[in-house]
Structure formats: C-alpha cells, structure tokens
Amino acid sequence: MSRPGSYLKTVAWTLLALLFLYPMLWMASSSFKSSNLEIFGHPFSLPHQIGFANYQKAIHQGHMGSYFINSLWVTGLSAIAVVCFGAWAGFALGKARFPLRRFCLALFFAGMILPVQAYLIPLIGLLEKFGIHDSLWALILPYTAQSLPVAILLFAAFFASLPAELEEAAKLDGVRTARFYFTILLPVARPAVATVGVITCLNTWNEFLMAMLFIVDPGMKTLPVGMIAFEQAHNTDYPALLAGLSLISVPTLLVYAIFNKQVIRGVMAGAVK
C-alpha cells in the first residue's frame, strides 16, 4: 500500500480508537476535576491538577469504601465456590459412567440459557425464609448457583479431554480418587481454573439486578447498587460521582489487563455475559 494511504489509515484507526475510549477517558479525567464547570465546560481537557479529594468524598460521604469491601467479599467467595464446586462436578460429569450423565449435561446447558428473571422473584422470599436476606450470603449463594452451569460444562469438557491413562497410572500406584483429584488433576486443570475464576470475578463484581432486589440494608450493598444510591443522594456532585464510577471500573480493567488471556478464553467459552 502507498505511504499516504497507510498514513491516513493509521490516523483513521487512532481516531476511531480514541472515540471508543473517550467515555472511559472522560470518566477518569473528570474524576480528578474540581467542579461541575470544569467537567462539562471543558469535556476534552485534562484536569488542572491531580488531587484525590473526589475519591475521599466518594469513599467517605458516598460510602464507596464499605461497598468496595462488600463487593470484594462477595466476588472472592463466589469465585472460590464456583471454581471448587464447578471443578468437582465437572470431574464427576467428565466420566463416561456417571449416572444420568447426558441428562445432567442437558440440565446445566438449560441452566446456562435460563435468564435470571426466571428465578429472580421467588428468591426474594426464599432468602428471607433461610434467614440470610440482607446479608452478603444472599448474594454469594445465588451468584455461585448462577455461575455454576457454565463452569461445570467447561470443567467437564476439560477433564474429558485429558488422557484416560493419567487416572489408570494413578490407580496402579494405589492413589485414591480424592487424592488423585487434588494432587494430580487440579494442578493440570490450572488453565480451566484460571478462566472460570477470572470470568466469575468479572460477572459477579458487575452484577446489579439481584443485588438491587436482595439487599436493602445500606451497609450490605455492593458497588453497582451502592453507586446508584450514591447517585440518588448526590446527583449533582459529578466530580465525586465520577470518582465513584472510576473506583468500580479500575479493578475490572486491571483484571482484564493482567488476565487478558483468561478473559478472552472465557469470552470464547460463552461464559461472559
């Protein structure tokens, strides 16, 4: 291709990428600006000075600090539970001799398609009956259950793809199933564990609908729901609101930056919403 043509192409792609990134760049730069006037009057300029006053405001007045910790607990525990239970069930289902194997696989496939609205409304009453409404468990347990189908199907496919000789050899050495699973299989399954873990973290961190319906206590809110409460209480304090929005987004963008490969693999497995 000719020089000027490729030069034009580079400029066009750079502009398109900047246009795409603009909302995020605007959010990040506005979170440091000192007033609404600076945010909306100069939407394309960098902040005059970098200060963290907006973040302090979001964390203290907007309670984003406590929402952040709630989100960390919910996300961490859900991801651990999904990886553990998903890998165990996938291990069992990966075996050809599992009773009702095809039925179970079909069941989890259906569970993967099922929209959250299918089981959302009765869960409100159910969680109350269990006495765990308005606690972080009211989110951890449904999130885990919701994420399990994809995780199980992924793990089952992964374990089924491993050579059968692996288990035969272990059996000859007198290794029991449970020990075989924990000492030999789980280390081999690291790529699947990483994919499921990273994807569950992203989905759980961002989940909004259940968190909005199951949590009333302001002290138990997670970031997305807390952010809405913050927005309703301080709906014109844009510098602080945008600091709050940045606080929610930085962890997921960091996870994407660090675990790029796992995120992409999760997308291809159909595990990202």
Add this chain to the structure above:
Amino acid sequence: MTHRGQILFFAPAFLLFLVFVLIPSTQTLIDSFYSHHGIKHQFVGALYYRYAMTDPRFHQSLANNLIYLFWTLWFEVVVGLALATALEKNTRTNHLLRVAFFSPAVLSMVVVGLVFGFLFKDGVGVLPGMLSEGRALVTTSVISGWASAGFFMIIFLAGLANIPEEVLEAARLDGANAWQTFWRIKLPLLKEVIYVALLICFTGAFKAFDLFWVLLPNQDHASIVSTLLVKEVIKFDNKGYGSALAVILTALVLLTVAAMIGAKNLWLRRERNRA
C-alpha cells in the same frame, strides 16, 4: 471412581443449582397463576397471562425488545464482525486496537449507563437530547454496541483464526480481492461462529436489564419486558403479574434458542441431502 464418590463430588454444585435456580424457577411458574396479597394467595388461573395480552405497557415493552434486538444486531454483531475482519492480522498495532475495542466489555453496565447518562444529560452534557423519547431506543442500542462490539469482535477473531491459510492463499492466487475473499470465502467459513453470535445477540436482547434501568429510569415509553416486570414487583407489589411476565420472558428466550437449534438442524439436513 465409585458411584458414591461421583455423587459426593457432584452433590454441592447440584444442590446449590437445585435450591437457588431450579426450585425458584418452578416457583415463578406456580406464582404466576396466583394473586398475592400479603400472605394470602388465591388461584386465578391464566388471569395474568390474559391480562398481559391486553396490557399496552407489555405490548410496548415487547416491541421495544424487538427494536432493541434489531439495532443491536447491527451495532454489536455487524460492527464486531467488521472490527474483527479489519484487525485480523496479528500485528502490534492490531493487538492494541483490539484491547481498546474490547475494554468497555469488562465495565459494569451500571457504570456504562451512568457515564452515558451524564454525557447525554440535557443542559450540561456533551451531547444533549440523545435520550429524548424518539431516540432513546436507538441511543441505548448504540451504547450497547459500544459496550459489546468488542466482545463479538473476539468471537469472530477466533473464527477467522481457524480458517486455514491455504484456503486464503488459493483465493489470492485465483486473483480474488479482499472484498470477494470476505464475501465468498471468509463469511461462509464463519457460519458456526456467526450462529453462536446470533444466539448470544438474540437472547441478550431479551435478557437486557441494567442499561435500560440505569439509563432510562421513569421513561415508560422505553421500558422492556425485564424492566416492566421488576417495576411490577417492587413498585406495584404485583408479584403474580410480575411472575407471569417473567415466565413469558423465559419462554421467549428458550423458544429463541429452540428455534435456532431447529433451524440449524434443518439447514444441516439440507446440506447433507445436497451432498
């Protein structure tokens, strides 16, 4: 591994799935046939389903779902395919561009909704008027495209990477230009991936909630079935009608998937007969 061992490994996941997904799903179906006042339940048969058939808000919401589906097909899937085709080569620049286009996909839709809500806010925003009654649905679809086109790009890139180099080489030797190669060679070979992308896009258009709820609160003209049913439950305390709408929404998603699987089987059979 003994059967007992298998069941032990399987049990925790299955119990959680049973208690928090399967049983509540069945309960939704049951609840949709009852009226609920406090703790009193009364069997009302298909009353709420009949009501939905005559409820203009439901008609409007369902129509909005379909309009949203139509637009996201373009802004998410077609844009994603275009990006993937343009950034197919594994160069450094292309890697950077892919990261730029995918990164909005990891953001919470609450963040996406609020940020665009601020940018489009009448009076102060950078682009006011984008969320007016006539434009709200298209704007929401564009924002959806902004958030998800990168996701579809990744899916299509995986498909493109699976096309054997020899096929493309042969096309080049035959003198096919880039346009012809795309329409005659790549697109037909991407059949499987396109199918998956359409499945995700179609079901996603019914499952959508967060963006509509955050970006267009109190705009009843722009409600979709999922926001309508949540409003019925939390604003009007009408659990029976909300459940009926949830059942209808679930049925729409499941029917879409079933229809797509059916269409695929039909297509495969026709291909086999022709061969």
